[in-house]
Amino acid sequence: MCLISSSTPAVTSFKMAGFNPTLKKAYWSLVAVGGVYVVLIALLIHPVVQKNLVYLHNIKLPIWSDISRPEQFGFAGNEITPFYLTTPDNEQLFAWHVLPQALYAQHRDELLRRDVGLVEDITQTLGFRLLKEDKEARLLNAGNVAQGYRPEAYRVWSGVDPSKIHILTFDYRGFGRSSGDPSETGLITDAVTALNFAIHTAGVDPSRIVIVGHSLGTAVALGATEQLAREQSIEFAGVILCASFSKLKTLILTYSLAGMVPILKPLNPYPVLQKWLTKFVREPWDGEERLKSLIEHSPHLKLTMLHAHNDYEITWTHARLLFHTAANAIMAKSTEGTATKGEIDSPLKFEEIEKRKQRTELGDEGWVDTWVEGVPVGGWRIEHRMVTWGSHDRVITSSAARLLIRDMLGL
Secondary structure, three states: OHHHHHHHHHHHHHHHHHOOHHHHHHHHHHHHHHHHHHHHHHHHOOHHHHHHHHHOOOOOOOOOOOOOOHHHHOOOOOOEEEEEEEOOOOOEEEEEEEOOHHHHHHOHHHHHOOOOOOOOOHHHOHHHHHHHHOOOOEEEEEEOOOOOOHHHHHHHHHOOOOOOEEEEEEOOOOOOOOOOOOOHHHHHHHHHHHHHHHHHHOOOOHHHEEEEEEOHHHHHHHHHHHHHHHHHOOOOOEEEEEOOOOEHHHHHHHOEEOOOEEOOHHHOOOHHHHHHHHOOOOOOOEHHHHHHHHHHHOOOOEEEEEEEOOOOOOOOHHHHHHHHHHHHHHHHHHOOOOOOHHHHOOOOOHHHHHHHOEEEEOHHHEEEEEEOOOOOOOOOEEEEEEEOOOOOOHHHHOHHHHHHHHHHOOO
């Protein structure tokens, strides 16, 4: 009797709790959120949805400004020349040629005498002639003409040396005013087209060109520099990868849209399910494999992965992973034909690389890791530079970016 009597209140309490309106509402809210998440994951497997999420090319930014009139972004009249580049597969890429500020001021009167806006033939402009005829001119190459902080970045970069630094920036196919539809192969073709224009049409020696990639652009920069190094033995003054990622399959496991909406992070307790979902990634964007090839074919490569510690969209661990990949590629290359060639098949583990790298502390600014083992005099210079602040977007306007540009261009 006592046992039955003592269990009755517990059973009653359980039943009452099960029908508690507040708990019931919370339960169904969680079910709804879970259902929406499942639907979103299912949608991401669809090729069209996945492409739009990866490239976001159908969101035409900036919304209210006309990118064919750079003056709307605060630039002086004809300080920037908008024009089109034609790719080998006949896509039209919208581009800007940004003049150095001091050089613009010197020729301002003549530049203001022509109409502003899009030009049909960039090679007939004064700005192009100033670039081609100056054998001391430097060129920065970057993607995405006017999205986000890029116009501000052009002013910051130009300020490194206002008399020498020209900027060539363009929109990838399917972005902005450029024709076509984005793809991994297509975007790399676009970047190679822009670089070939700079080298072969504008006559800028690769030793005076620095490539700056940001976010998705870091994967494009690796693809283009690797292709040109492998096919044409071209090496540039430097490559700066801002807010880089190692490869797309790794990125989607850690990426948060706008730094707030995680994609596959909620599935961390289910690694088998995560791995299965990554099989549906249509385009690999494998920066690790391309970086290995770039090390192989570019023996004087100067490469810096610049990342902000407070980047909540792409975590800084991706830059560290690329640094580790480069370190192992250097060790493999440097031991070819030697008794220690076995390191090619046994890459250094994470702990070994962390122990053997060289770190320079920069106080509140951050730090720089450099790999020197196996590097001959005048050979590769591979760095992972961390800044404490800068987030995902503003890191391209940081003083760290300016200092890197100055150093790589020999200014």
